[in-house]
Amino acid sequence: MQQISRMLMKLFHRARLEKPGQVDPRAAEFTLGLLIAMYDRSGTGYVKTRSAAAALISLSGDTLLAKYRAFFQFYAVPDGKETLITRSALRSLLTDLNQIPAIVGEGCTLSCVEMAIHDCFHGVLNAAIVEEKFLSWLRSEPAVLLWLPTCYRLSATEMVSHQARCR
Secondary structure (H helix, E strand, O other): HHHHHHHHHHHHHHHHHOOOOOOOOOOOHHHHOOOHHHHOOOOOOOOOHHHHHHHHHHOOOOHHHHHHHHHHHHOOOOEEEEEEEEEEHHOOOOOOOOHHHHOOOOOOOOHHHHHHHHHOOOOOOOOOOOOOHHHHHHOOOOOOHOOOHHHHHHHHOOOOOOOOOOO
């Protein structure tokens, strides 16, 4: 928890320097509280760094493709010359990401995660998939993660301005 807290303090300190007046001084504290609520419901004082990273990536203002690539980098494992994501790693990723909508009562069941894994690995004979297959599956907007592109689109529309006048 202390490691994540320090990392958040540094992250939001840099953000305040880049965007003065736009970052709440308590942002690190609030974000840590959210991460604890999502990933430490039993009060152990422990949150996996990878889980916290997945949440921060998903809630970032980056593009969907950049988020998807970052997920792959955090959860995939090296296998010789290439990096692959296994069913187990995908299960961990989806479980971690599903804590975000779950915090507001919108989580899905374990069977939903298993169906998504089956869908992602449909037609795959190997035990793991390459990044391109993973990205292709995510671009198809699987139901288990539909909230992610939806939130991204809502966020992106906030930045749009039109030169039209209303009467």
